[in-house]
Amino acid sequence: MKPIHPIPLLLIPALAATLTAAEVPTGKPEDVGMSSPRLQRIHEAIQRHIDAGEISGAVTLVARRGHMVHFEAHGLMDIESKRPMQTDAIFRIASMSKPITGVAVMMMIEEGKLRLNDPVSKFLPEFKDPKVAVARGNAGGSYLVPADRELTIRDLLTHTNGLMTGGIGSKSGPPRPVAGDTLASYVPRLGAAPLDFQPGSQWAYSGLAGPDTLSRIVEIVSGQPYDEFPRTRLFEPLGMKDTFFYPPDDRRPRLVTLYSKSPNGLVKAENQDGFSLKTYFSGGGGLMSTAGDYLQFAQMLLNGGESNGRRFLSPRTVDLMASNHVGDMFNGKLGRPAHGMGYGLLVGIVEDSVAAGLRVSNGSFGWDGAFGTQTWIDPKEKMVTIVMIQTQVTPVQRDFENAVMQAIVE
Numbered sequence: 001m002k003p004i005h006p007i008p009l010l011l012i013p014a015l016a017a018t019l020t021a022a023e024v025p026t027g028k029p030e031d032v033g034m035s036s037p038r039l040q041r042i043h044e045a046i047q048r049h050i051d052a053g054e055i056s057g058a059v060t061l062v063a064r065r066g067h068m069v070h071f072e073a074h075g076l077m078d079i080e081s082k083r084p085m086q087t088d089a090i091f092r093i094a095s096m097s098k099p100i101t102g103v104a105v106m107m108m109i110e111e112g113k114l115r116l117n118d119p120v121s122k123f124l125p126e127f128k129d130p131k132v133a134v135a136r137g138n139a140g141g142s143y144l145v146p147a148d149r150e151l152t153i154r155d156l157l158t159h160t161n162g163l164m165t166g167g168i169g170s171k172s173g174p175p176r177p178v179a180g181d182t183l184a185s186y187v188p189r190l191g192a193a194p195l196d197f198q199p200g201s202q203w204a205y206s207g208l209a210g211p212d213t214l215s216r217i218v219e220i221v222s223g224q225p226y227d228e229f230p231r232t233r234l235f236e237p238l239g240m241k242d243t244f245f246y247p248p249d250d251r252r253p254r255l256v257t258l259y260s261k262s263p264n265g266l267v268k269a270e271n272q273d274g275f276s277l278k279t280y281f282s283g284g285g286g287l288m289s290t291a292g293d294y295l296q297f298a299q300m301l302l303n304g305g306e307s308n309g310r311r312f313l314s315p316r317t318v319d320l321m322a323s324n325h326v327g328d329m330f331n332g333k334l335g336r337p338a339h340g341m342g343y344g345l346l347v348g349i350v351e352d353s354v355a356a357g358l359r360v361s362n363g364s365f366g367w368d369g370a371f372g373t374q375t376w377i378d379p380k381e382k383m384v385t386i387v388m389i390q391t392q393v394t395p396v397q398r399d400f401e402n403a404v405m406q407a408i409v410e
Helices: 013-017 036-051 094-110 153-158 183-190 209-222 228-238 249-254 291-302 315-321 394-405
Strands: 057-064 067-078 131-135 142-146 259-262 265-268 341-343 348-350 365-368 374-378 383-388
Touching: 036 057, 036 067, 036 394, 057 291, 057 394, 067 291, 094 153, 094 209, 094 228, 094 291, 094 315, 094 365, 094 374, 153 209, 183 209, 209 228, 228 291, 291 374, 291 383, 374 394, 383 394
Parallel strands: none
Antiparallel strands: 057 067, 057 383, 131 142, 259 265, 341 348, 348 365, 365 374, 374 383
16 A cells, blocks of 8 residues: 655644634644654554554644644545545544443433432433342353342443443343334333343443433433533534534545554455444444544633633532542453553543553543544643544554654653
C-alpha cells in the first residue's frame, strides 16, 4: 500500500474550518511544550501498522493546554476504492459512547433527578427483586438465588452489576436488540435476566446491557428520547455536528470502512453500521463520531465540565466520574494490565502508570471502542489524545501513546 503523507499541522487552517466555531483552537506545538519534529513520529508509528496490513488508516489528534497541536489523517478510508483518509472521517466509536452516557447520567444526578444509590427498579419495575445464577458445580447447570440487594445506578455505571456480562445468568437473558427495537421495548426485558454475580461483588463488562439501561433511565427522568438528550444537551452546544446514533444519508460517504483482521489480510465487515440501529439508541456502543467532534467532548471534561463559557458539569462531578469506584476489581479485566488500573463512572482510570506498564500519566481517564478508537483525558499534562481506527489492533493504541508522550518536552 502506498504511504499517505502526513498533513503538517501548520498547513491545516482549512481543516479547522471543517470543525466548528466552538472548537478547541489550533496552536503551535512549541507554545504548549511539545516538539513539532517529535510529533511527526505519530505518523511513523501509525504508518508501520498500515504498511503491515493491520489497519487501513487512522486519524490521530493531540490537544494540550487548550490548543490542538496535532491533527492528522493516515492511510485510507476504504481499501477497495483507495480513498485517502480524511480528518473529518466518521468512525463507529462503539464503547467510546459510554463516557457520553456517563455524562448524561451525571447531568441528571446534578439536577436531582437521579442518585447514585437509587435502585434501578425505582425507574424500571421489571428490575425489582433480581435473581443471581449460581453454578451447580460438578453436577452442571445452575440455579437461582435472590440477590443480596437490588441493582443501583452506581452498579450500572461501574460494571459491578452482573447484567449480561457473559456468565451463567447471561445465557437466560434476551438476545441483542434488532431493527425495530427501542430502549423502551427492549430494556425492560433485561430485568428478567439472572445476574452473573451478586451486585457490587465483582467487576465484569456489561458492554451493552448496563449502559443501555442507563440510557433508558435518562429517557425516563429527562422526558426526552435518548437520541435527543445528548444531541440537545451535549452535541449541539459543543458543536459536535457529526456525532449521531445512525448516519444520515449525506454523511455515509465520510464513514470509514470497517475491517476485521484475518490470515488473508483485512476483510470488510458485513455489518458496516456496527452497533448502530435506526430506532435503538445504545448508550453502550451505538454512536458514530469524528476525532474533531470527540475532542470537544473530551476537552469539556478536561476543563472540569466547562466549554466556551458554558458549564455542563461541576468540576466536583467530573472528579467523581474520574475517581476509582471499584478498588482493585478492574485490574486484569478486559485485557487491561494486572496492576495500576481503576474504574470510575463509565471511564477507565490509570492510577499507577508504572505498575500498569502504560505510557500514560497517572490520573488519566477515558475509554476505547471495539473497533479500535480510543481517547485519554490527561489532567496532569492538560492533554487530550484521540486515535481513530476501524480494526481492533491494540498495539496501535500503545504505539500512539508512546509517540505522544515522547513529544512532550516541557
